[in-house]
Amino acid sequence: MNKTVNINLGGMFFHIDEDAYQKLTRYFDAIKRSLSNSSGQDEIIKDIEMRVSELLTEKQKTEKHVVGLKDVDEVIAVMGQPEDYRIDEEGIGTTSTNYSSSTSTASRKLYRDKEGGMIGGVLAGLGHYFGIDKVWLRIFFLIMFFAWGTGVLAYIILWIVMPEAVTTAEKLEMTGEPVTISNIEKKVREEFENVSDKFKNANYDEMGNRVKTGAEKIGSSLSDFIIAVLRVFSKILGVILIIAGLCILAALFIAVFTLGSSSLIDVPWQGFIEAGNFTDYPVWTFGLIMFFAVGIPFFFLALLGFKLLSPNLKSIGNIAKSTLLAIWIIAVSLAIAIGLKQASAFAIDGRVVVKENFNLKPTDTLLIKFKHNDYFAKNIDDNSNFKITIDSTGNDVIYSNNVSFKIAQTDTQSAYIQIEKEAKGKNLFEAKQRAEKIKYSYKIIGNQLVFDNYLLTDLKEKFRDQDIEITLFLPLGTLLKMDDSVARYDQTDDDYFYWHPNENEIFKVESDKIKCQNCLNEDNENITIDTKQETDSVVTTTVTVNGEVVKVKETTTKKGLSVDKDGVIIKNN
Incomplete structure (x- = not known):
């Protein structure tokens, strides 16, 4: 039965039997003796x-695994014996074990090479792993960045998931070299020699001169x-100017040469261009004028962007x-002239009034x-101030919901x-002629007034702010109800008539305002409330408007409760 020893080796704790521990100790002592004259021995x-x-x-299978002689022997076989090789101070090494200089990708591990990289060492590490020059990887990532915009995201993800090669063993694993004592010593020696060469080759006189003249060069x-x-x-x-200029030019090209019929973009004048309704000139002239007036400045902006990117770019x-x-200049002048002409087309208001009595x-x-x-339209809420459409007979018409109503x-x-x-x-x-040609209708069906929520006019009349204003004149004492569909079109003064949609309210025309007749919070003498307690537990409240019963309410009460004149249940003391 052998004793076990707990050791800390490379930051890890191991249970190791006494014989294996002694052999491992002798192994490290031999390594230290072989490296007694080497620089960077501790490293x-x-x-x-x-x-x-x-x-x-x-080699540990479980947490209670005890390292034995077999495990130590296998590790020493991988690492090599210190006496099998020795590297002298001039870097000439003799070793009994010959490791192949070419290693396969399978023997390499993926690390970030911070020393050989420009930012995080991701591409340098990938280059070591796949055996590719890191320059080609950088070119590939730049193409991904400018073409699809994924280069930066992929780089960040790889930076997060790839560990950095910090220790000498990790650096050897990154390049695919066997992690043996010989290679570790070579790697450390090379790093020390590189640092030493930098100090040896430094021109201290030049450095001194730089320090002296540093203040002058700040x-x-x-x-x-x-x-x-x-x-x-x-x-x-x-880059911004190029993108903006080319995008605007492309949008103008689509909008003008498709006359606004393309669904790819939506320009402010698209509805007018669509039917030649904005000017008295052919549509193609208006489109061409707008293309040159707006497009030429953006063309020069795009040229300026190319000049900023490449100052040696040849001028046009x-x-x-x-x-x-x-x-x-010609296009802008024509656009201004057309604008002034169109402004004059909207200069005068014409009005035609039609009246109709009804009983x-x-x-x-x-x-x-x-x-x-x-x-x-799909429903009463589907509204448009102006659009070009076709009526049931196949004629082009102007359709508009510019309809207002008041009492x-x-x-x-x-x-x-x-x-x-x-x-x-x-x-x-x-x-006035254009106003007369507006088509609008309504119906009187019994005690109902049904108004259209739209107007129509021929396309040849062109869009000239056509609208309909409806005024309903009612005598004193008229009772009325408002459908919810009226809410969007009602322009009646709120001080004279105010109502709530979705409420079954009855109103009466009086001398100073239109008052609600069945609203309990209104000060109205025409409302009569009759409250009767028919039994000990049931109270009936009746609301009468001008002799017409409009509301009946039954309330269940309990013993010790009573009802006031408004039908409110109160507790008796």
């Missing part, structure tokens, strides 16, 4: 311990830094610049509502409807 010993620790960890260095920042900014600005020439400038019994409650046309009082005994058709024109005669 080499530390890396060897960590590598031995990794090999022993791989100003120039700062200016160089500012110039470098401005150059980077100019490059970024150039003075003749081309002068020609484009002349075309732009309403004093006992009837007038119901007011609006309806839509299924041919032009006013009349001193006459009968109610009447006043329809005002309005449109604009360059003179009063033209405006």
Whole structure:
């Protein structure tokens, strides 16, 4: 039965039997003796311990595994014996074990090479792993960044998941070299020699001169830094100008040469261009003018962007610049002229008034509502101030929901409807003619007034702010109800008439305002509330408006409770 010893090797704890421990101790003592004259002895010993620790960890099957002589022998066979080789101070090594200089990808491990990389060492590590020059990987990632924008994301993910090669053993594993005492010593010696060479080759006189003249160069260095920042900014600005200019030109090309019929973009004048409705000129002339007036400035912005990116870029020439400038001035002048002409087309308001009386019994409650046309809209809430469409007969028409409604009082005994058709024109005669040609209808069905929520006019009349204003004149004492569909179109003064949609309210026209008749919070003398306690537990409340019962409410009470005149249950003391 052998004793076991707990040891800390390379930061890892192991249970090892006494014989294995003694052999491992002699092994490390031999390594230290072989490295007694080597520079960086402590670093080499530390890396060897960590590598031995990794090999022993791989052999542990359970947490209670005890390292034996067999395990130690297998580790020593991998690491090699110190006496089998020795590297002299000049770097000439003799070893009895010959390791192949070429290693396969399977023997390499993926690490980040911070020393050989520019940022995080990701691409340098991938280059070691796949045996590819890191320059090609950098080119590939740049292409991914500019073409698909995924280069940065992929780099960040790899940076997170790839560990950095810190120890000498990890650096050897990264390049695929066997992690033996010989290779560890070589690697550490090379690192020390590189540092030593840097100090030996340093020109201390030159360094001293730099220190002496450093203060004088601060100003120039700062200016160089500012110039470098401005150059980077100019490059970024150039890219932005190129993208903006080319995108606007492409959008104008699609919008103009498809006459607004493309669904790819939506320009402000698209509805007018679509049917040639904005000007009295052919559509193609208006489109061409807008293309040159807007497109030429953005073309020069794109050229400026290319010039910022490549200062040596050849100019398009003075003749081309002068020609484009002349075309732009002509296009802008024509656009202004058309704009002024169109402004004059909206100069005068024309109005046509149509009135119609209708009979309403004093006992009837007038119901007011609006309806839509299924041919032009999906529902009453599907509204458009202006659009070009086709009517049921196949003719092109202008469709609009510019319809307003209001209620006013009349001193006459009968109610009447006043329809005002309005449109604009360059003179009063033209405006009135255009207003007369507006098509609008409504229906009187018994005690119901049903108004259309839209107007129509022929396309040849063009869009000139056509609208409909409906005024309903009602005599005193008229009872009325409002359908929810009226809410969007009602323009009646709230001080005269205010109502809530989704409420079954009845109103009456009075001298100063239209009052609600069945609203309990209204101060109205025409409402009568009769409360009766028919039994000990049931209370009936009846609301009467002008002799008509509009609400009946039954309330169950308990012993010790009573009801006041408004039907409110109170507790008796």
